[in-house]
Amino acid sequence: MKSLLSSAPYRGRFAPSPTGPLHLGSLYTALVGCCEARRRGGVWLVRIDDADRLRCRQTHADSILRTLETHGLWWDENVLFQSHRDDIYRAALERLTAGGRVFPCTCPRRELAASGQVYPGRCRARYPSPPSGEHALRLRVDDAVIAFDDRLQGRIDQDLGSEVGDFVVRRRDGIPAYHLATVVDDAEQGVTEVLRGVDLLDSTPRQILLQERLGLPRPDYCHIPVLTDRGGIKLSKQAGARPVDANTPSENLWTLLILLGFAPEPGLFGAQPADILDWAVAHWDIRRLPAGQGIDVSGLAA
Ligand code: GLU
Numbered sequence: 001m002k003s004l005l006s007s008a009p010y011r012g013r014f015a016p017s018p019t020g021p022l023h024l025g026s027l028y029t030a031l032v033g034c035c036e037a038r039r040r041g042g043v044w045l046v047r048i049d050d051a052d053r054l055r056c057r058q059t060h061a062d063s064i065l066r067t068l069e070t071h072g073l074w075w076d077e078n079v080l081f082q083s084h085r086d087d088i089y090r091a092a093l094e095r096l097t098a099g100g101r102v103f104p105c106t107c108p109r110r111e112l113a114a115s116g117q118v119y120p121g122r123c124r125a126r127y128p129s130p131p132s133g134e135h136a137l138r139l140r141v142d143d144a145v146i147a148f149d150d151r152l153q154g155r156i157d158q159d160l161g162s163e164v165g166d167f168v169v170r171r172r173d174g175i176p177a178y179h180l181a182t183v184v185d186d187a188e189q190g191v192t193e194v195l196r197g198v199d200l201l202d203s204t205p206r207q208i209l210l211q212e213r214l215g216l217p218r219p220d221y222c223h224i225p226v227l228t229d230r231g232g233i234k235l236s237k238q239a240g241a242r243p244v245d246a247n248t249p250s251e252n253l254w255t256l257l258i259l260l261g262f263a264p265e266p267g268l269f270g271a272q273p274a275d276i277l278d279w280a281v282a283h284w285d286i287r288r289l290p291a292g293q294g295i296d297v298s299g300l301a302a
Protein backbone atom coordinates (compact mmCIF):
# COMPACT_ATOMS: atom_id res chain seq x y z
CA MET A 1 0.00 0.00 0.00
CA LYS A 2 1.37 3.39 -0.92
CA SER A 3 1.49 5.74 2.00
CA LEU A 4 -0.80 8.74 1.81
CA LEU A 5 2.05 10.77 3.19
CA SER A 6 4.62 9.94 0.55
CA SER A 7 3.82 12.94 -1.63
CA ALA A 8 3.93 15.37 1.33
CA PRO A 9 7.10 17.42 1.99
CA TYR A 10 9.59 15.28 3.90
CA ARG A 11 9.55 15.57 7.69
CA GLY A 12 11.93 13.38 9.65
CA ARG A 13 12.75 13.21 13.34
CA PHE A 14 15.41 12.13 15.81
CA ALA A 15 14.01 10.99 19.14
CA PRO A 16 16.71 10.27 21.73
CA SER A 17 15.89 9.11 25.26
CA PRO A 18 17.89 11.28 27.67
CA THR A 19 19.14 8.46 29.87
CA GLY A 20 22.75 9.57 29.37
CA PRO A 21 24.89 11.75 27.12
CA LEU A 22 24.93 11.13 23.35
CA HIS A 23 27.15 8.21 22.28
CA LEU A 24 28.49 7.49 18.82
CA GLY A 25 25.57 5.21 17.92
CA SER A 26 23.01 7.95 18.51
CA LEU A 27 25.16 10.62 16.85
CA TYR A 28 25.23 8.36 13.78
CA THR A 29 21.41 8.04 13.76
CA ALA A 30 21.11 11.82 14.06
CA LEU A 31 23.61 12.37 11.24
CA VAL A 32 21.85 9.97 8.87
CA GLY A 33 18.42 11.45 9.68
CA CYS A 34 19.59 15.04 9.29
CA CYS A 35 21.40 14.39 5.97
CA GLU A 36 18.42 12.49 4.59
CA ALA A 37 15.99 15.28 5.52
CA ARG A 38 18.23 17.99 4.08
CA ARG A 39 18.94 16.04 0.92
CA ARG A 40 15.19 15.76 0.35
CA GLY A 41 14.67 19.45 0.97
CA GLY A 42 12.67 18.59 4.07
CA VAL A 43 12.47 19.33 7.74
CA TRP A 44 14.39 17.54 10.50
CA LEU A 45 12.89 17.55 13.98
CA VAL A 46 14.20 16.59 17.38
CA ARG A 47 12.02 15.12 20.07
CA ILE A 48 13.17 14.24 23.55
CA ASP A 49 11.68 10.88 24.53
CA ASP A 50 11.57 11.56 28.25
CA ALA A 51 8.12 10.17 29.10
CA ASP A 52 9.85 7.79 31.51
CA ARG A 53 10.83 10.28 34.22
CA LEU A 54 12.53 7.63 36.30
CA ARG A 55 15.16 6.89 33.67
CA CYS A 56 15.49 10.31 32.02
CA ARG A 57 17.25 13.47 33.18
CA GLN A 58 16.93 17.06 32.02
CA THR A 59 20.72 17.42 32.26
CA HIS A 60 21.14 14.61 29.72
CA ALA A 61 18.55 16.22 27.43
CA ASP A 62 20.48 19.52 27.62
CA SER A 63 23.76 17.83 26.90
CA ILE A 64 22.33 15.84 23.94
CA LEU A 65 20.94 19.03 22.40
CA ARG A 66 24.26 20.87 22.93
CA THR A 67 26.19 18.00 21.35
CA LEU A 68 23.90 18.04 18.30
CA GLU A 69 24.44 21.79 17.94
CA THR A 70 28.20 21.44 18.27
CA HIS A 71 28.12 18.96 15.39
CA GLY A 72 26.11 21.36 13.22
CA LEU A 73 23.07 19.08 13.46
CA TRP A 74 20.57 21.89 13.81
CA TRP A 75 16.93 20.94 13.99
CA ASP A 76 14.03 22.86 12.48
CA GLU A 77 11.09 23.89 14.68
CA ASN A 78 10.80 23.54 18.45
CA VAL A 79 12.02 20.50 20.33
CA LEU A 80 9.11 18.41 21.62
CA PHE A 81 9.48 17.04 25.16
CA GLN A 82 7.37 14.00 25.95
CA SER A 83 7.45 14.84 29.65
CA HIS A 84 5.25 17.89 28.89
CA ARG A 85 2.58 15.89 27.15
CA ASP A 86 0.83 13.72 29.75
CA ASP A 87 -2.61 15.11 28.91
CA ILE A 88 -2.21 14.33 25.24
CA TYR A 89 -1.25 10.70 25.94
CA ARG A 90 -4.10 10.38 28.43
CA ALA A 91 -6.57 11.57 25.79
CA ALA A 92 -5.19 9.01 23.30
CA LEU A 93 -5.56 6.27 25.93
CA GLU A 94 -9.14 7.32 26.53
CA ARG A 95 -9.85 7.06 22.81
CA LEU A 96 -8.39 3.57 22.72
CA THR A 97 -10.32 2.55 25.82
CA ALA A 98 -13.55 3.87 24.33
CA GLY A 99 -12.91 1.58 21.37
CA GLY A 100 -13.30 -1.32 23.86
CA ARG A 101 -10.01 -3.03 23.12
CA VAL A 102 -8.00 -1.99 26.17
CA PHE A 103 -7.99 -4.03 29.35
CA PRO A 104 -6.30 -3.81 32.75
CA CYS A 105 -3.52 -6.29 33.43
CA THR A 106 -2.30 -7.15 36.91
CA CYS A 107 -0.05 -10.08 35.99
CA PRO A 108 3.03 -10.02 38.20
CA ARG A 109 6.25 -9.45 36.26
CA ARG A 110 7.53 -12.82 37.42
CA GLU A 111 4.62 -14.65 35.80
CA LEU A 112 4.98 -12.72 32.58
CA ALA A 113 8.66 -13.56 32.42
CA ALA A 114 7.82 -17.23 32.97
CA SER A 115 5.31 -17.27 30.13
CA GLY A 116 7.85 -16.01 27.56
CA GLN A 117 7.72 -13.22 24.98
CA VAL A 118 4.06 -13.46 23.98
CA TYR A 119 1.41 -12.24 26.43
CA PRO A 120 -0.84 -15.23 27.12
CA GLY A 121 -4.04 -13.14 27.35
CA ARG A 122 -4.61 -13.98 31.00
CA CYS A 123 -6.33 -10.74 32.09
CA ARG A 124 -8.25 -10.19 28.88
CA ALA A 125 -11.66 -10.87 30.41
CA ARG A 126 -10.72 -10.84 34.09
CA TYR A 127 -11.94 -7.40 35.17
CA PRO A 128 -15.51 -6.24 34.51
CA SER A 129 -14.44 -2.86 35.94
CA PRO A 130 -10.88 -1.55 36.40
CA PRO A 131 -9.16 -2.91 39.55
CA SER A 132 -8.29 -0.32 42.19
CA GLY A 133 -4.63 -1.30 42.63
CA GLU A 134 -1.71 -0.70 40.29
CA HIS A 135 -2.29 -2.13 36.85
CA ALA A 136 -1.01 -1.80 33.34
CA LEU A 137 -3.30 -1.30 30.35
CA ARG A 138 -2.94 -3.62 27.39
CA LEU A 139 -4.32 -3.38 23.89
CA ARG A 140 -6.03 -6.46 22.45
CA VAL A 141 -4.37 -7.28 19.17
CA ASP A 142 -6.88 -10.02 18.21
CA ASP A 143 -5.88 -11.43 14.83
CA ALA A 144 -4.06 -8.37 13.48
CA VAL A 145 -1.41 -9.14 10.89
CA ILE A 146 0.61 -6.08 9.91
CA ALA A 147 2.66 -5.76 6.74
CA PHE A 148 4.68 -2.79 5.55
CA ASP A 149 7.52 -2.00 3.15
CA ASP A 150 10.59 -0.65 4.88
CA ARG A 151 12.75 1.49 2.61
CA LEU A 152 15.95 -0.36 3.51
CA GLN A 153 14.78 -3.63 5.08
CA GLY A 154 12.13 -4.51 2.49
CA ARG A 155 8.82 -6.24 3.14
CA ILE A 156 8.06 -6.93 6.81
CA ASP A 157 5.13 -9.03 8.04
CA GLN A 158 4.21 -9.69 11.62
CA ASP A 159 1.33 -11.71 13.05
CA LEU A 160 0.81 -9.74 16.23
CA GLY A 161 -1.41 -12.34 17.88
CA SER A 162 1.11 -15.17 17.72
CA GLU A 163 4.36 -13.16 17.75
CA VAL A 164 3.67 -10.39 20.28
CA GLY A 165 0.27 -10.75 21.96
CA ASP A 166 -1.73 -8.00 23.64
CA PHE A 167 0.79 -5.29 24.45
CA VAL A 168 1.13 -2.61 27.09
CA VAL A 169 -0.06 0.90 26.18
CA ARG A 170 0.16 2.33 29.70
CA ARG A 171 2.61 0.93 32.20
CA ARG A 172 1.62 -0.03 35.73
CA ASP A 173 3.36 3.10 37.06
CA GLY A 174 1.00 5.21 34.92
CA ILE A 175 3.62 6.16 32.33
CA PRO A 176 2.44 5.91 28.70
CA ALA A 177 4.20 3.06 26.90
CA TYR A 178 6.86 3.92 24.33
CA HIS A 179 4.70 2.71 21.42
CA LEU A 180 1.77 4.90 22.37
CA ALA A 181 3.81 8.06 22.97
CA THR A 182 5.71 7.49 19.73
CA VAL A 183 2.71 7.22 17.42
CA VAL A 184 0.92 10.14 19.05
CA ASP A 185 4.00 12.34 18.69
CA ASP A 186 4.96 11.22 15.18
CA ALA A 187 1.45 12.24 14.11
CA GLU A 188 1.58 15.52 16.03
CA GLN A 189 4.92 16.41 14.44
CA GLY A 190 3.61 15.52 10.98
CA VAL A 191 6.45 13.04 10.49
CA THR A 192 6.37 11.58 6.97
CA GLU A 193 9.19 9.08 7.49
CA VAL A 194 10.35 7.41 10.69
CA LEU A 195 14.07 6.82 10.27
CA ARG A 196 15.66 4.93 13.18
CA GLY A 197 17.84 1.98 14.10
CA VAL A 198 16.93 -1.48 12.86
CA ASP A 199 16.76 -2.61 16.50
CA LEU A 200 13.31 -0.96 16.52
CA LEU A 201 12.04 -2.73 13.40
CA ASP A 202 10.19 -5.24 15.53
CA SER A 203 8.26 -2.41 17.26
CA THR A 204 6.87 -1.02 14.05
CA PRO A 205 3.91 -3.40 13.56
CA ARG A 206 2.67 -2.51 17.07
CA GLN A 207 2.98 1.17 16.22
CA ILE A 208 1.14 0.71 12.94
CA LEU A 209 -1.68 -1.11 14.73
CA LEU A 210 -1.93 1.78 17.18
CA GLN A 211 -2.04 4.28 14.31
CA GLU A 212 -4.90 2.30 12.81
CA ARG A 213 -6.82 2.11 16.06
CA LEU A 214 -6.31 5.81 16.78
CA GLY A 215 -7.03 6.93 13.22
CA LEU A 216 -3.54 8.40 12.79
CA PRO A 217 -1.69 8.53 9.45
CA ARG A 218 0.97 5.91 8.77
CA PRO A 219 4.38 7.39 7.98
CA ASP A 220 6.95 5.66 5.78
CA TYR A 221 9.60 3.64 7.60
CA CYS A 222 13.34 3.41 7.08
CA HIS A 223 15.28 1.28 9.56
CA ILE A 224 19.02 1.80 9.29
CA PRO A 225 21.79 -0.57 10.43
CA VAL A 226 23.04 0.11 13.97
CA LEU A 227 26.62 0.57 15.11
CA THR A 228 27.85 -2.48 16.97
CA ASP A 229 30.83 -3.81 18.89
CA ARG A 230 32.87 -6.76 17.65
CA GLY A 231 30.29 -9.24 18.97
CA GLY A 232 27.50 -7.57 16.97
CA ILE A 233 25.96 -5.98 20.08
CA LYS A 234 24.46 -2.53 19.44
CA LEU A 235 26.36 0.38 20.99
CA SER A 236 24.23 1.64 23.84
CA LYS A 237 24.55 3.29 27.20
CA GLN A 238 23.60 0.00 28.83
CA ALA A 239 26.40 -1.75 26.98
CA GLY A 240 28.84 0.92 28.17
CA ALA A 241 29.22 3.07 25.02
CA ARG A 242 31.32 6.13 25.79
CA PRO A 243 29.84 9.62 25.34
CA VAL A 244 30.78 11.45 22.16
CA ASP A 245 33.66 13.89 22.72
CA ALA A 246 31.98 17.24 22.06
CA ASN A 247 35.41 18.88 21.68
CA THR A 248 36.14 17.03 18.44
CA PRO A 249 32.99 17.43 16.34
CA SER A 250 34.75 17.63 12.98
CA GLU A 251 36.73 14.44 13.64
CA ASN A 252 33.58 12.66 14.84
CA LEU A 253 31.65 13.58 11.70
CA TRP A 254 34.59 12.61 9.53
CA THR A 255 34.88 9.21 11.22
CA LEU A 256 31.18 8.54 10.79
CA LEU A 257 31.16 9.47 7.11
CA ILE A 258 34.05 7.10 6.43
CA LEU A 259 32.22 4.35 8.35
CA LEU A 260 29.20 4.98 6.17
CA GLY A 261 31.23 4.40 3.05
CA PHE A 262 31.68 8.02 1.96
CA ALA A 263 35.01 9.43 0.86
CA PRO A 264 35.05 13.08 1.95
CA GLU A 265 37.53 15.32 0.15
CA PRO A 266 40.83 15.31 2.07
CA GLY A 267 40.80 19.11 2.10
CA LEU A 268 37.74 18.96 4.36
CA PHE A 269 39.59 17.17 7.13
CA GLY A 270 39.38 19.36 10.22
CA ALA A 271 36.95 21.78 8.52
CA GLN A 272 34.01 23.26 10.42
CA PRO A 273 31.17 20.78 11.12
CA ALA A 274 28.78 22.86 8.97
CA ASP A 275 31.11 22.53 5.96
CA ILE A 276 31.53 18.80 6.44
CA LEU A 277 27.76 18.43 6.66
CA ASP A 278 27.22 20.49 3.52
CA TRP A 279 29.57 18.15 1.71
CA ALA A 280 27.76 15.12 3.15
CA VAL A 281 24.35 16.41 2.08
CA ALA A 282 25.60 17.20 -1.43
CA HIS A 283 26.93 13.63 -1.80
CA TRP A 284 24.21 11.93 0.22
CA ASP A 285 22.55 8.74 -0.92
CA ILE A 286 21.06 6.60 1.81
CA ARG A 287 21.29 3.51 -0.40
CA ARG A 288 25.05 3.70 0.06
CA LEU A 289 24.79 2.81 3.75
CA PRO A 290 26.47 -0.53 4.41
CA ALA A 291 24.04 -3.40 3.83
CA GLY A 292 22.89 -5.55 6.72
CA GLN A 293 21.75 -4.81 10.21
CA GLY A 294 24.97 -3.82 11.95
CA ILE A 295 28.14 -1.80 11.32
CA ASP A 296 31.05 -3.06 13.42
CA VAL A 297 32.90 -0.06 14.88
CA SER A 298 35.19 -2.00 17.19
CA GLY A 299 38.15 -1.03 14.99
CA LEU A 300 37.85 2.65 15.92
CA ALA A 301 40.61 3.92 18.18
CA ALA A 302 39.49 3.87 21.82
N1 GLU B 1 13.71 7.05 22.06
C1 GLU B 1 14.03 5.83 21.35
C2 GLU B 1 15.48 5.45 21.58
O1 GLU B 1 16.24 6.24 22.05
C3 GLU B 1 13.86 5.95 19.85
C4 GLU B 1 12.45 6.04 19.49
C5 GLU B 1 12.15 6.01 18.01
O2 GLU B 1 12.99 6.42 17.20
O3 GLU B 1 11.03 5.62 17.72
O4 GLU B 1 15.87 4.35 21.29
Ligand code: ZN
Pocket residue numbers: 104105106107121122123124
Ligand atom coordinates in the same frame (compact mmCIF):
# COMPACT_ATOMS: atom_id res chain seq x y z
ZN1 ZN C 1 -2.36 -9.82 32.75
